[in-house]
Amino acid sequence: MNRGVAVYKGKVYVATLDARLVALDAATGKVVWEERTTDKDKPYTITGAPRVVNGRVVIGNGGSEYGVRGYVSSYDAESGKLAWRTYTVPGDPAEAVRVRGDRGGREDLEGRR
Secondary structure, three states, rough: OOOOOOOOOOOEEEOOOOEEEEEEEOOOOEEEEEEEOOOOOOOOOOOOOEEEEEEEEEEEEEEEOOOOOOEEEEEOOOOOOOEEEEOOOOOOOOOOOOEEEEEOOOEEEOOOO
């Protein structure tokens, strides 16, 4: 499944179902760089289209239906090097998070954000 590509400065960026992010030369179609965006031993996928913002390719992964922790990652558009990653679920994924309510930000039962 593919929901689209991003085009930026002569490259076409595409995410694959097996969680790779690929930069193709727009003129030749040749692979410029390719990065595995997830742990290959866990059941992650990518079905969304990448986005390019300020020279970074941003992509999220899927797989929560298989029990893996979601995140969004940003890669340098020229080199493919990981720039940053943020998780969509807070805290230690080995521990359950119980939330008491939304009061200007989510807090756990101990009042931590």
